[in-house]
Amino acid sequence: xxxxxxxxxxxxxxxxxxxxxxxxxxxxxxxxxxxxxxxxxxxxxxxxxxxxxxxxxxxxxxxxxxxxxxxxxxxxxxxxxxxxxxxxxxxxxxxxxxxxxxxxxxxxxxxxxxxxxxxxxxxxxxxxxxxxxxxxxxxxxxxxxxxxxxxxxxxxxxxxxxxxxxxxxxxxxxxxxxxxxxxxxxxxxxxxxxxxxxxxxxxxxxxxxxxxxxxxxxxxxxxxxxxxxxxxxxxxxxxxxxxxxxxxxxxxxxxxxxxxxxxxxxxxxxxxxxxxxxxxxxxxxxxxxxxxxxxxxxxxxxxxxxxxxxxxxxxxxxxxxxxxxxxxxxxxxxxxxxxxxxxxxxxxxxxxxxxxxxxxxxxxxxxxxxxxxxxxxxxxxxxxxxxxxxxxxxxxxxxxxxxxxxxxxxxxxxxxxxxxxxxxxxxxxxxxxxxxxxxxxxxxxxxxxxxxxxxxxxxxxxxxxxxxxxxxxxxxxxxxxxxxxxxxxxxxxxxxxxxxxxxxxxxxxxxxxxxxxxxxxxxxxxxxxxxxxxxxxxxxxxxxxxxxxxxxxxxxxxxxxx
Numbered sequence: 001x002x003x004x005x006x007x008x009x010x011x012x013x014x015x016x017x018x019x020x021x022x023x024x025x026x027x028x029x030x031x032x033x034x035x036x037x038x039x040x041x042x043x044x045x046x047x048x049x050x051x052x053x054x055x056x057x058x059x060x061x062x063x064x065x066x067x068x069x070x071x072x073x074x075x076x077x078x079x080x081x082x083x084x085x086x087x088x089x090x091x092x093x094x095x096x097x098x099x100x101x102x103x104x105x106x107x108x109x110x111x112x113x114x115x116x117x118x119x120x121x122x123x124x125x126x127x128x129x130x131x132x133x134x135x136x137x138x139x140x141x142x143x144x145x146x147x148x149x150x151x152x153x154x155x156x157x158x159x160x161x162x163x164x165x166x167x168x169x170x171x172x173x174x175x176x177x178x179x180x181x182x183x184x185x186x187x188x189x190x191x192x193x194x195x196x197x198x199x200x201x202x203x204x205x206x207x208x209x210x211x212x213x214x215x216x217x218x219x220x221x222x223x224x225x226x227x228x229x230x231x232x233x234x235x236x237x238x239x240x241x242x243x244x245x246x247x248x249x250x251x252x253x254x255x256x257x258x259x260x261x262x263x264x265x266x267x268x269x270x271x272x273x274x275x276x277x278x279x280x281x282x283x284x285x286x287x288x289x290x291x292x293x294x295x296x297x298x299x300x301x302x303x304x305x306x307x308x309x310x311x312x313x314x315x316x317x318x319x320x321x322x323x324x325x326x327x328x329x330x331x332x333x334x335x336x337x338x339x340x341x342x343x344x345x346x347x348x349x350x351x352x353x354x355x356x357x358x359x360x361x362x363x364x365x366x367x368x369x370x371x372x373x374x375x376x377x378x379x380x381x382x383x384x385x386x387x388x389x390x391x392x393x394x395x396x397x398x399x400x401x402x403x404x405x406x407x408x409x410x411x412x413x414x415x416x417x418x419x420x421x422x423x424x425x426x427x428x429x430x431x432x433x434x435x436x437x438x439x440x441x442x443x444x445x446x447x448x449x450x451x452x453x454x455x456x457x458x459x460x461x462x463x464x465x466x467x468x469x470x471x472x473x474x475x476x477x478x479x480x481x482x483x484x485x486x487x488x489x490x491x492x493x494x495x496x497x498x499x500x501x502x503x504x505x506x507x508x509x510x511x512x513x514x515x516x517x518x519x520x521x522x523x524x525x526x527x528x529x530x531x532x533x534x535x536x537x538x539x540x541x542x543x544x545x546x547x548x549x550x551x552x553x554x555x556x557x558x559x560x561x562x
Contacts, residue, residue, distance in 0.1 A: 013037040013176070015560045016196050016222050018183050018268060019230035020044075020166075021051025022159055022546060023525025023553035027228050028175060029165035030557025038175045039222045040166070041196060043182035044263060048208050049166070050159035051232065052260055053546055055209065057307070057363045058151030058158050058371075059129065060117075061543035063110035065149060067128050071465050073145050077110045080147070087132070087141040088537025094280040097503055097511075101532035104506060105544070105551050113547070120161035123152040125371065125379070127466045131542035132332065133310075135325025135457070141539050142331065146466060148543045154372040155365040158546060180204075181220055183268060186227060186275040186521070193275060193520035195223035209261045209298040226520050226560040228508070230553060231268025233498035233526040235260040235287075236299075241495050246283035250340030257291040257303025259496040269527050272502055276518050277510040281500030281534035289335045289347065290328070291494025295397035303494040304367060304394075309359025309472045310458050312351040312489075313441060317344035317418070319429040321437050324453035328359075333539045336493065344427070347491045348414060350438065354483035357387045358473040362394070382470055400490040407435040407479075410486045417490060442477035497545055499536045501529030508556035522560050524552035531555075 015031055017024050020042035031038045042048070062068070063080040084106055090099050114124075128149055134142015151157040169175035180201045187195035199216045206212035234240040238256055245252035273279055291303040308328035315321055316339060326335045328349070339347055351359075362368070367390045370378035382388060387395065395401050402417065404410035411431040418426035444452040448459070458475050461467040476483060502510050502523040508531075509517040529535060530548025 013039045013222070013224045015226045015228060016041060016224040017228045017230065018196060019051070019232065019525070019527070020049050021230060021232055021525060021549065022053035022162065023549040023556070024228070024230035025050065025159060025162035025166055026550055026553030027230060027524055027557035027560070028169065029162045030554055031561050032165055032169035032172070032174050034558070034561035036174070036561050038169065039178055039224065040175060041178045041181045041183055041222065043201065044179065045204050045206070046177065046179045047205070049163055050155070052264065053549060054155045054159050055364055055366070056155035056158070056546060057368065058154035058365070059131070059543040059546065060124070060149045060151060060158075061109050061147050061541060061547050062114055062149045063106065063147065065114055065128070067124055067126055067149060068146065070126065071128060071146070073128065073464075075145050075147065077106060079144055080106050080110065082139060083142065083144050083541060086139045087539045087541050089141070089539065090537050092281070094503070094533070095537070097505060097532035098281070098529065098534040098537065100506060101535035102537070105531065105535060105548065108551055109547060113550070117161075122158060122161055125150040125152050127470060129471070130461070130464065130467060131329065132540070133330045133457070135327075135330050141334070143541050146464060147541065150371065152371070153374050154368055156372060157374075178220070178222070180214070183231070183271055185271060187221065187223065188275060191519060193227050193518060195221060196227055197221045207298075211262050211299060226522060228522040228524060228556045228560050229268050229272055229502070229510075229527055230523070230525045230556070231527050232264050233501070234264065234266035234269070235495040235497060236262045236264035237266060238495065240266055241285070241287070244282050244285065244498070249337050253340070253345040253493045255345045255492065256287075257293060257492050257494045258299065258301040259288065259291070259303055259305065259494045261299040269502060272510060272521065272523060272527070275521065276512045277521065277523070278503045278513050279501060279533070280503045281529060282498070284499035284534055284536070284538055286332070286497040286499050286536070286540050287336060288332060288494040288496055289339060289491060291492045292394065292398060292400045292489065293492070295394060295399070303492065305363040305494055306489070306491070307361040307363055308349070309355070309467070310454065310461050311355045311359055311473050311475070312349040313438065313478065315348045315350060315434070316342045317346055317348075318342065318427040319433055325457070327454045327457055330457070345492060346418070349489040349491060350410070350434070350478070351487050351489075352478050352480070352483045353387065353485060353487065354476065355473045355478070356391060356395075356487055359471060360388070360391045362390050395487075402488045403485045405485055407431055407438065407486065410488050414488050414490075438478050442479055445475050445477050497540075498526060499529055499538070499540070500534045501527050503533035504528045504531065504552075506555065507559035508552055509559065522556040524556040525549045528552055
């Protein structure tokens with residue numbers, strides 16, 4: 001690498017990459033492979049390499065994969081693109097680049113994505129998950145088939161190959177890793193972006209994700225031939241989330257949980273906007289409705305998402321059963337919109353021990369030690385053991401989990417929890433009404449056919465081998481004492497992803513308000529709406545966030561190298 005000096009002097013490189021999450025690591029890896037010199041700027045410490053991807057479950061969207069074919073799932077580019085279009089709902093003039101990114105990504109997911117990752121050492125768990133199942137018809141939102149491929153090793157398993165490339169670049173003298181450097185502005189000369197400036201923060205040994213009080217210890221400027229911004233979204237700042245909240249989704253929640261650390265605050269997007277980059281679709285966002293407060297939090301207000309099977313009965317805050325197809329795991333955004341219309345910030349799952357044992361998984365690498373640790377024995381134990389260990393800990397310690405031997409006892413506990421956390425303004429649930437809904441549902445289980453759409457969906461899910469093995473309980477009465485105790489789980493909105501972002505062309509070049517590229521400036525990952533400024537449109541098919549970081553980070557790295 002050219003120079004390496006401190007203070008206000010420039011440190012020259014071919015390319016500066018800002019943000020060491022997955023997209024930034026991928027871009028850096030591509031630059032190293034091309035023999036380019038890189039300064040990788042990251043405001044957090046070195047212990048935070050990999051960003052949000054490290055914390056993830058590691059799910060990847062693939063199309064017509066060997067894993068699908070082994071499970072007799074028939075998939076195709078045509079079916080995946082039909083599902084993507086029905087889910088994204090592109091309907092704006094500024095969706096030109098997002099739609100082109102989406103089409104390119106679907107072909108990538110059906111083509112070289114798996115082989116490219118495999119060559120880097122990435123491996124996939126053999127059972128494919130079925131996320132976002134939809135239920136609105138063939139051309140509506142949702143996945144027609146299972147496409148959620150779980151990384152063997154979860155989040156750390158997907159970041160590790162690219163961190164290894166980073167280390168290789170450091171060893172070869174191609175990469176300078178500038179941690180604890182917070183970007184606060186871009187440097188432009190004659191309209192072309194030529195560098196980055198900002199503050200040097202005090203170093204910290206605070207574990208990944210935790211908030212550290214750090215003062216400014218200096219300033220920096222780095223110069224290069226191009227800058228790639230991969231600084232993530234806004235999910236850690238609830239006020240920014242509320243400011244961007246769309247009217248079509250009702251009022252934003254007054255109480256939300258954070259699915260990302262506090263430093264995920266949109267700073268990089270603002271910096272690029274100040275340099276002339278255009279943000280599109282800022283009102284499109286992806287927040288989960290199955291959030292639970294972490295009993296052992298890493299960051300403030302830390303929430304975890306339940307990855308539910310389809311059998312729990314979902315009630316709103318007033319005790320009304322959600323309408324079809326708003327069943328667990330079917331339509332995240334549709335459920336969020338419906339629940340915001342109730343005027344309350346929480347809802348309930350009602351289930352029993354048999355369902356929680358089979359159907360509850362928790363999102364996140366730290367909540368899946370068997371998959372993260374690559375333990376074949378422990379993973380196989382999921383199909384035959386009792387309640388998974390991480391879930392049992394929430395049952396034992398989580399404030400959102402309640403158990404009881406009868407419906408009146410359970411509803412009394414639900415009312416007490418709601419009253420204590422909403423200043424007494426929560427609606428009071430009727431034990432008789434809840435019991436009546438459970439009994440009505442249970443009567444539909446007696447036959448192998450039913451008019452209850454959720455019961456039909458459960459039976460349909462079990463026709464897929466993957467669901468029958470590890471994700472969907474056999475349809476049985478929730479009130480059967482043999483499957484007790486009864487369980488209620490309070491669910492809250494969990495902030496996660498911004499689907500809009502910096503508008504980019506297919507080379508990840510940031511575009512200005514006229515549609516022209518800002519010379520020398522690229523963006524990737526969530527900051528770019530995972531590509532184009534919003535390749536998901538209004539909704540996600542899931543498994544597409546990590547994949548969007550991979551795809552857009554690769555495109556940015558290769559284009560910047562040129």
